Amino acid sequence: MHDYYSFVTGPLAWFAFLVFITGSGWRFYSLWQLAKKKDGAVFEYMNLKFALRSIAHWIIPFGSRSMKINPSMTVVTFIFHISLFLTPLFVVGHVILWKESFNISWFTLPNTVADLMTLIVIGSSCFFLWRRIKLPDVKFLTTPVDFLILLIVTAPFVSGFWVYHQFPGFAVMTVIHILSGEIMLMTIPFTKLFHMFLFPFTRGYIGSEFGGVRMAKDW
Amino acid sequence: MSESKAVADTKKTDDQGILKGVEQLTPEKIEKVIQQVLKDETGARLKVYVDTCVHCGMCSEGCHFFLSLNDPKLSPAAKVKQTMWEIMRKNGKVSPEFIKQAAIIAYTQCNLCKRCAMYCPFGLDVAYVMSVMRRICHKLGVVPLYIQDTAHSHSVSMNQMWVKDDEWVDTLMWQEEEAQEAMENLRIPLDKEGADIFYSVIGPEPKFRAQLIFQAAVIMNAAGENWTMPSMPGWDNSDMCMFTGDYEMMERLKRCHFESAANLRAKRIVMGECGHAFRSVYDMGNRALGWKMPPVEVVHAIEYYNELFEKGKIRIKKKFDRPVTLHDPCNIVRGRGLHEMARNIVNATCSEFIEMTPNREHNYCCSAGGGVINCGPPFKNARVESGKVKAEQLFAAKAKGAEVVIAPCHNCHGGLEDIIHHYGIEMELKFFGDIIYEILELPE
Numbered sequence: 001m002h003d004y005y006s007f008v009t010g011p012l013a014w015f016a017f018l019v020f021i022t023g024s025g026w027r028f029y030s031l032w033q034l035a036k037k038k039d040g041a042v043f044e045y046m047n048l049k050f051a052l053r054s055i056a057h058w059i060i061p062f063g064s065r066s067m068k069i070n071p072s073m074t075v076v077t078f079i080f081h082i083s084l085f086l087t088p089l090f091v092v093g094h095v096i097l098w099k100e101s102f103n104i105s106w107f108t109l110p111n112t113v114a115d116l117m118t119l120i121v122i123g124s125s126c127f128f129l130w131r132r133i134k135l136p137d138v139k140f141l142t143t144p145v146d147f148l149i150l151l152i153v154t155a156p157f158v159s160g161f162w163v164y165h166q167f168p169g170f171a172v173m174t175v176i177h178i179l180s181g182e183i184m185l186m187t188i189p190f191t192k193l194f195h196m197f198l199f200p201f202t203r204g205y206i207g208s209e210f211g212g213v214r215m216a217k218d219w
Numbered sequence: 220m221s222e223s224k225a226v227a228d229t230k231k232t233d234d235q236g237i238l239k240g241v242e243q244l245t246p247e248k249i250e251k252v253i254q255q256v257l258k259d260e261t262g263a264r265l266k267v268y269v270d271t272c273v274h275c276g277m278c279s280e281g282c283h284f285f286l287s288l289n290d291p292k293l294s295p296a297a298k299v300k301q302t303m304w305e306i307m308r309k310n311g312k313v314s315p316e317f318i319k320q321a322a323i324i325a326y327t328q329c330n331l332c333k334r335c336a337m338y339c340p341f342g343l344d345v346a347y348v349m350s351v352m353r354r355i356c357h358k359l360g361v362v363p364l365y366i367q368d369t370a371h372s373h374s375v376s377m378n379q380m381w382v383k384d385d386e387w388v389d390t391l392m393w394q395e396e397e398a399q400e401a402m403e404n405l406r407i408p409l410d411k412e413g414a415d416i417f418y419s420v421i422g423p424e425p426k427f428r429a430q431l432i433f434q435a436a437v438i439m440n441a442a443g444e445n446w447t448m449p450s451m452p453g454w455d456n457s458d459m460c461m462f463t464g465d466y467e468m469m470e471r472l473k474r475c476h477f478e479s480a481a482n483l484r485a486k487r488i489v490m491g492e493c494g495h496a497f498r499s500v501y502d503m504g505n506r507a508l509g510w511k512m513p514p515v516e517v518v519h520a521i522e523y524y525n526e527l528f529e530k531g532k533i534r535i536k537k538k539f540d541r542p543v544t545l546h547d548p549c550n551i552v553r554g555r556g557l558h559e560m561a562r563n564i565v566n567a568t569c570s571e572f573i574e575m576t577p578n579r580e581h582n583y584c585c586s587a588g589g590g591v592i593n594c595g596p597p598f599k600n601a602r603v604e605s606g607k608v609k610a611e612q613l614f615a616a617k618a619k620g621a622e623v624v625i626a627p628c629h630n631c632h633g634g635l636e637d638i639i640h641h642y643g644i645e646m647e648l649k650f651f652g653d654i655i656y657e658i659l660e661l662p663e
Binding site: 038039042044045058065131136201206213216219 | 261262263264266270272274275279280285291292296297336338340341343344506511512554558580
């Protein structure tokens with residue numbers, strides 16, 4: 001077990017970060033090159049003011065009509081994404097690892113808060129799963145990969161919850177937890193999870209079109 | 220995958236344009252054309268749109284097809300799934316049968332109204348993706364018969380309705396004569412150089428709605444404008460080629476229109492109450508020609524009428540006294556933000572105004588735009604059924620007392636006329652021009 005642990009916290013961790021960073025960099029670079037070659041107009045119409053205006057309306061809860069008429073989805077989406085981001089960065093256990101490995105440290109979340117946010121991620125994932133199975137329009141769009149992505153995102157949180165509460169077999173679960181986190185990191189550049197980086201660009205572009213050319217709102 | 224009823228049973232289409240086109244396809248030809256379009260004509264934008272979609276279904280709420288029929292296949296993302304998503308996944312290796320279905324979806328189940336872009340959290344532009352699909356279908360020769368006929372007319376005559384050059388001038392002179400009964404010494408000045416306004420209309424105006432030219436002439440004369448209309452091709456600002464995916468023809472048409480205005484050294488182009496034509500000169504055609512914004516300023520009728528009232532250039536006898544409601548056309552509202560100006564005109568001309576909800580940018584489409592109505596009878600029933608939410612919206616306005624629907628767009632007129640008739644709504648449809656003409660105080 002100790003060997004596995006050393007592997008996932010050592011070489012594999014480095015590898016996962018490497019894949020995540022270079023993979024994301026490569027995605028950006030290739031899309032940028034392609035856009036420069038084939039979508040020159042996009043750069044012409046991009047407008048910082050209108051891009052930010054649109055992004056602002058869509059990162060504020062209930063900032064768009066779409067969010068207002070789907071309140072449950074809006075609430076779940078926001079608390080899900082917030083928890084998904086903050087928990088891994090600020091949970092005590094992770095910050096200690098950074099401290100031990102690199103002697104850097106930062107703000108930590110109180111344990112009960114981190115625990116609650118973990119449950120929020122798990123609960124939200126169940127909600128998304130329910131949507132994919134039960135809502136006919138979402139079901140029609142859903143592919144096996146969508147379920148897999150949901151699993152990839154939820155696994156580190158389920159295992160993390162397990163480890164934190166020291167349920168039976170938590171030693172094995174620790175390895176699974178680290179491994180699943182690394183898998184998530186490595187899949188970001190190559191799956192739809194990359195939407196986290198593309199959001200400002202797609203939203204910003206339609207915001208620029210609507211604001212600068214169409215002179216209309218897009219929220 | 221869930222099985223669900225499609226709005227129109229696409230397998231049973233009797234559209235001869237699509238059926239004959241598909242007969243001539245081979246998998247090799249399909250693959251070649253698709254790869255050419257994907258490689259030469261699209262890039263990161265299409266890739267990002269298709270790759271970023273997380274299949275969340277939020278766009279469903281944005282589409283009147285989905286809202287009217289509650290069919291999962293009609294959600295905007297579902298239309299992408301059944302067309303470009305599959306094509307890109309298989310890198311063009313799709314069957315003629317697939318192209319048949321894709322053509323029906325892209326041409327007749329999406330109005331390219333861009334409402335869904337306002338419901339997608341990422342702002343993915345499904346209308347753009349559908350346009351790429353149409354482009355592929357055009358290059359494969361699989362286009363609904365009726366709209367292809369208008370595209371043929373465009374390429375032969377540079378207008379949408381097979382209007383011959385002499386018929387055009389004849390129509391203008393006829394309308395001039397008619398209008399002279401309302402207003403003595405009225406003129407429709409042809410080919411006048413250096414005019415302030417170059418007035419252009421769509422092909423169907425001289426063909427079916429010539430009274431609109433008459434009304435516009437009366438309004439222009441009453442306002443004392445220095446205006447002109449061209450006697451030669453270039454007078455038609457409409458563009459069905461933009462909707463079939465024939466972008467080469469779209470460019471020729473727009474160049475002809477802009478050059479017609481530029482040759483007469485007109486200061487600006489004012490156009491009649493049409494939505495798609497505005498999209499073609501303000502959004503798609505100018506861009507295809509390499510102009511970020513139109514090379515000659517283009518002013519839609521709404522903006523122009525609003526200006527007439529703001530500057531006090533025309534006066535009215537009395538306000539139009541029947542309660543009205545207003546339909547916001549996609550191409551000039553989501554396409555150019557003219558919704559507040561439209562309301563200014565309503566307030567300046569009508570005594571009672573009842574809003575439909577949702578309105579402005581969020582208004583439901585008439586289900587006719589994007590060339591869908593131009594695909595003709597084979598798709599009419601499906602189109603009208605897709606207007607159910609629009610019908611409900613109209614009924615609600617009627618329940619509040621509205622008797623007249625103002626729709627400042629030709630396509631919307633066609634679509635709403637069918638909806639009003641089919642659902643038995645019994646409301647009257649009018650253009651702004653109809654109302655202004657009716658209440659206009661003619662100068663002595």
